[in-house]
Amino acid sequence: MTLSDIGSLLGWKIPSGYEGEISGINTLKESVSGEISFLSDSKYEKDLATTNASCVIVPEAKAHLLPAHVIPIITEEPYLMVAKLSKLFAKPVVDSDREPSIGDNTIIYPTAHIEKGASIGAHCTIMAGVYVGCNVTIGDNVTLYPNVCVYRDCTIGRNCLIHAGTVIGSDGFGYAHTKQGEHIKFYQNGNVVIEEEVEIGANTTIDCAVFGSTVIKRGTKIDNLVQIGHNCIVGEYTILVSQSGLAGSTTLGRNVVMGGQSATAGHLTIAPFSTFAARSGITKSVTKAGIYGGFPLMEQKAWLKFQAKLAKLFHV
Amino acid sequence: MTLSDIGSLLGWKIPSGYEGEISGINTLKESVSGEISFLSDSKYEKDLATTNASCVIVPEAKAHLLPAHVIPIITEEPYLMVAKLSKLFAKPVVDSDREPSIGDNTIIYPTAHIEKGASIGAHCTIMAGVYVGCNVTIGDNVTLYPNVCVYRDCTIGRNCLIHAGTVIGSDGFGYAHTKQGEHIKFYQNGNVVIEEEVEIGANTTIDCAVFGSTVIKRGTKIDNLVQIGHNCIVGEYTILVSQSGLAGSTTLGRNVVMGGQSATAGHLTIAPFSTFAARSGITKSVTKAGIYGGFPLMEQKAWLKFQAKLAKLFHV
Amino acid sequence: MTLSDIGSLLGWKIPSGYEGEISGINTLKESVSGEISFLSDSKYEKDLATTNASCVIVPEAKAHLLPAHVIPIITEEPYLMVAKLSKLFAKPVVDSDREPSIGDNTIIYPTAHIEKGASIGAHCTIMAGVYVGCNVTIGDNVTLYPNVCVYRDCTIGRNCLIHAGTVIGSDGFGYAHTKQGEHIKFYQNGNVVIEEEVEIGANTTIDCAVFGSTVIKRGTKIDNLVQIGHNCIVGEYTILVSQSGLAGSTTLGRNVVMGGQSATAGHLTIAPFSTFAARSGITKSVTKAGIYGGFPLMEQKAWLKFQAKLAKLFHV
Numbered sequence: 001m002t003l004s005d006i007g008s009l010l011g012w013k014i015p016s017g018y019e020g021e022i023s024g025i026n027t028l029k030e031s032v033s034g035e036i037s038f039l040s041d042s043k044y045e046k047d048l049a050t051t052n053a054s055c056v057i058v059p060e061a062k063a064h065l066l067p068a069h070v071i072p073i074i075t076e077e078p079y080l081m082v083a084k085l086s087k088l089f090a091k092p093v094v095d096s097d098r099e100p101s102i103g104d105n106t107i108i109y110p111t112a113h114i115e116k117g118a119s120i121g122a123h124c125t126i127m128a129g130v131y132v133g134c135n136v137t138i139g140d141n142v143t144l145y146p147n148v149c150v151y152r153d154c155t156i157g158r159n160c161l162i163h164a165g166t167v168i169g170s171d172g173f174g175y176a177h178t179k180q181g182e183h184i185k186f187y188q189n190g191n192v193v194i195e196e197e198v199e200i201g202a203n204t205t206i207d208c209a210v211f212g213s214t215v216i217k218r219g220t221k222i223d224n225l226v227q228i229g230h231n232c233i234v235g236e237y238t239i240l241v242s243q244s245g246l247a248g249s250t251t252l253g254r255n256v257v258m259g260g261q262s263a264t265a266g267h268l269t270i271a272p273f274s275t276f277a278a279r280s281g282i283t284k285s286v287t288k289a290g291i292y293g294g295f296p297l298m299e300q301k302a303w304l305k306f307q308a309k310l311a312k313l314f315h316v
Numbered sequence: 317m318t319l320s321d322i323g324s325l326l327g328w329k330i331p332s333g334y335e336g337e338i339s340g341i342n343t344l345k346e347s348v349s350g351e352i353s354f355l356s357d358s359k360y361e362k363d364l365a366t367t368n369a370s371c372v373i374v375p376e377a378k379a380h381l382l383p384a385h386v387i388p389i390i391t392e393e394p395y396l397m398v399a400k401l402s403k404l405f406a407k408p409v410v411d412s413d414r415e416p417s418i419g420d421n422t423i424i425y426p427t428a429h430i431e432k433g434a435s436i437g438a439h440c441t442i443m444a445g446v447y448v449g450c451n452v453t454i455g456d457n458v459t460l461y462p463n464v465c466v467y468r469d470c471t472i473g474r475n476c477l478i479h480a481g482t483v484i485g486s487d488g489f490g491y492a493h494t495k496q497g498e499h500i501k502f503y504q505n506g507n508v509v510i511e512e513e514v515e516i517g518a519n520t521t522i523d524c525a526v527f528g529s530t531v532i533k534r535g536t537k538i539d540n541l542v543q544i545g546h547n548c549i550v551g552e553y554t555i556l557v558s559q560s561g562l563a564g565s566t567t568l569g570r571n572v573v574m575g576g577q578s579a580t581a582g583h584l585t586i587a588p589f590s591t592f593a594a595r596s597g598i599t600k601s602v603t604k605a606g607i608y609g610g611f612p613l614m615e616q617k618a619w620l621k622f623q624a625k626l627a628k629l630f631h632v
Numbered sequence: 633m634t635l636s637d638i639g640s641l642l643g644w645k646i647p648s649g650y651e652g653e654i655s656g657i658n659t660l661k662e663s664v665s666g667e668i669s670f671l672s673d674s675k676y677e678k679d680l681a682t683t684n685a686s687c688v689i690v691p692e693a694k695a696h697l698l699p700a701h702v703i704p705i706i707t708e709e710p711y712l713m714v715a716k717l718s719k720l721f722a723k724p725v726v727d728s729d730r731e732p733s734i735g736d737n738t739i740i741y742p743t744a745h746i747e748k749g750a751s752i753g754a755h756c757t758i759m760a761g762v763y764v765g766c767n768v769t770i771g772d773n774v775t776l777y778p779n780v781c782v783y784r785d786c787t788i789g790r791n792c793l794i795h796a797g798t799v800i801g802s803d804g805f806g807y808a809h810t811k812q813g814e815h816i817k818f819y820q821n822g823n824v825v826i827e828e829e830v831e832i833g834a835n836t837t838i839d840c841a842v843f844g845s846t847v848i849k850r851g852t853k854i855d856n857l858v859q860i861g862h863n864c865i866v867g868e869y870t871i872l873v874s875q876s877g878l879a880g881s882t883t884l885g886r887n888v889v890m891g892g893q894s895a896t897a898g899h900l901t902i903a904p905f906s907t908f909a910a911r912s913g914i915t916k917s918v919t920k921a922g923i924y925g926g927f928p929l930m931e932q933k934a935w936l937k938f939q940a941k942l943a944k945l946f947h948v
Contacts, residue, residue: 129445170540296626
């Protein structure tokens with residue numbers, strides 16, 4: 001697809017100046033030549049000067065920050081424009097012709113569905129109704145319980161165990177909004193990377209990244225009905241108890257503990273070895289390890305004191 | 317089934333006077349001739365005088381409000397009686413002989429199960445392990461990711477995208493209670509109607525209506541692990557973030573935003589363009605659009621002020 | 633497996649004195665001759681003197697409390713040791729050669745998977761994509777909707793109805809922790825027992841017990857997206873509304889009502905006929921039936937008063 005194809009398909013007036021194939025969309029920082037990027041949040045302005053993208057969707061006032069070799073595509077609604085564009089580059093469900101490769105001593109139940117391009121290691125058990133998407137890579141000694149679904153391009157390290165009904169790599173919840181209040185889907189490009197020795201409970205959901213990867217690091221244990229948003233990074237040996245949730249792009253350090261029904265806002269960074277009691281509501285980054293609780297979040301000791309005061313006040 | 321059959325099957329003494337077939341159960345307002353209706357909540361008393369039902373289960377004191385052509389069936393526990401009756405009219409899993417109709421260029425994976433009477437449009441992708449129930453109607457260009465389950469009679473509009481493991485049309489959570497504390501299932505009659513351009517995340521659940529339809533209107537986007545109770549109406553272009561929940565019979569206007577883990581009580585009406593922060597607990601109807609948060613619900617500004625005060629109080 | 637085999641496999645120095653086969657791991661109270669038990673929590677110290685286990689993993693200071701015929705295996709980290717040991721006794725996915733037995737008039741969809749050793753009663757409907765594990769027992773007149781997963785050894789009583797995507801018997805969330813912060817899985821031995829007349833909604837999860845059974849008693853109704861931890865006992869005719877959660881080893885009496893998004897901590901006992909409003913957070917045992925709400929938990933009346941005060945304070 002060339003810039004002029006894109007222009008025709010979407011009915012946009014696009015400047016000439018780059019005649020090659022456009023291979024995809026990416027962030028300013030990660031783009032390579034041939035890709036389109038975009039500026040939708042001023043905190044990435046600093047990446048304009050050094051991007052390797054061939055074209056950048058950008059508001060007029062920021063176009064002068066681009067290097068001379070980059071074609072600016074001017075709009076006052078860059079996020080909306082790139083969302084519309086993302087549909088043209090949406091990945092198909094399957095785009096490999098390679099028969100799946102299955103390791104020795106791996107058991108695959110007859111009702112499991114393994115797409116082309118998938119690679120499954122040795123000594124795995126892929127149970128009934130499991131779906132393993134295109135180009136998924138699974139290490140040795142992994143058990144996927146019934147009806148687990150792994151979307152395309154995700155990777156699962158060795159010795160992982162994923163319980164029934166869990167979904168890995170569903171689309172992140174990302175939309176641009178029109179002035180009329182419609183939501184335009186930003187088609188997701190990324191994947192989920194699950195490192196080794198991770199256990200995940202039943203009916204949990206982990207969304208793929210918009211670009212790059214949502215990452216669950218080595219040795220982390222996740223309970224049932226947990227939600228992990230797109231582009232989260234979950235540190236090593238972290239514990240996420242049932243019905244907890246991480247909004248998109250939040251990073252947990254290693255050995256974080258999130259109690260039952262606790263949750264974080266998006267785009268936070270949580271210090272390693274932090275512990276959050278059940279029902280904690282985390283709306284700001286946490287820079288110092290400690291034991292926290294409550295909503296608003298406070299030290300768990302203060303939260304217990306607050307609870308005791310309330311209880312006294314109401315004669316519980 | 318006639319009234320006297322029902323009497324025999326349930327061991328009830330039922331008045332004579334209507335000899336025709338009883339075709340089903342319905343609300344006072346929606347009933348047609350041949351149906352049984354019931355009065356279990358005094359707020360529907362006004363519908364007694366105008367009902368088209370042939371028979372109505374009603375407490376003795378209200379029977380005089382019925383038109384002369386309607387047979388009253390007297391009980392002081394009408395909801396319990398109608399729940400017991402509902403079992404006789406429970407829909408079977410399949411009651412069609414019509415081979416499913418599948419549109420052009422639609423891909424159906426071999427482990428998907430499509431029941432008789434279903435209609436699937438063109439250019440759809442029905443992935444592995446999907447279940448499409450009897451008489452379900454699916455529009456063009458719909459993708460159902462692996463292991464999605466659509467119960468009988470539901471409809472899904474064109475251009476919808478439903479992620480893995482989501483369940484559409486499971487029974488609403490409705491029971492009558494005996495004096496001994498047992499719960500008698502009210503078999504659900506209704507369906508779910510999903511209009512066009514709706515996207516639904518992974519492992520979400522949307523219950524069917526008791527009577528009529530649970531409705532998700534055009535352009536709405538629903539995240540993972542969301543619960544939508546029976547008979548909810550979700551307005552156009554609404555956004556429901558992960559782990560939020562709507563209790564039964566709540567109506568959201570268009571362009572409502574429900575943050576992560578927020579929830580509403582049942583039987584509420586929420587003004588269009590209302591926004592609720594994460595964890596909001598909505599226990600009353602909201603008549604004026606605004607940005608709300610907290611539990612009890614307040615304006616989000618007040619909730620932030622309250623949080624700041626608490627935080628100060630406890631030296632966070 | 634003998635004690636000396638275990639020593640070799642795990643690289644442990646184990647005392648001699650018991651030469652027989654070790655048949656498994658169990659609690660101090662439930663162990664029989666041939667089993668290994670352990671003391672990881674001082675509240676079980678009283679069970680040391682009367683255990684029938686052949687060997688007990690125990691800290692040095694407590695070993696003298698064991699009867700003379702019991703071999704002590706000394707460690708200062710007994711829970712860690714028994715977790716490592718549990719892997720050797722982990723149950724395989726299937727260990728029966730018996731063809732499943734299926735009752736009369738039971739319908740099993742072609743994409744359901746029934747493991748060896750399972751027994752399914754008469755007049756059941758086992759729908760598409762359902763998984764019924766090894767040695768599972770299902771009573772008469774049970775409906776399992778699409779993609780329900782029942783792990784090995786669980787039992788489901790007659791007249792139960794389980795909605796799509798629900799997972800019964802997934803592993804409890806139990807780990808021992810090393811000083812380096814790694815989590816060692818405690819392989820789960822137990823099962824889930826669901827008595828008769830129970831209805832369970834869609835995408836709910838019920839974990840199996842570490843030892844013994846997680847139990848859902850007769851006539852209980854459970855909504856969608858509910859989490860029930862390992863070793864919970866849910867009393868008769870209890871109601872668990874959507875998105876509520878029970879942490880491990882909590883016991884609910886009969887006719888308890890848990891509102892939407894409410895939750896309990898672990899190891900609690902809740903009085904029969906207690907009602908908890910939506911969002912209740914229950915952190916202590918409840919000994920007296922009543923209507924409770926809030927977090928901290930208080931009488932619902934007090935909670936409503938507290939909410940009203942807050943609302944007034946913030947001019948809602």
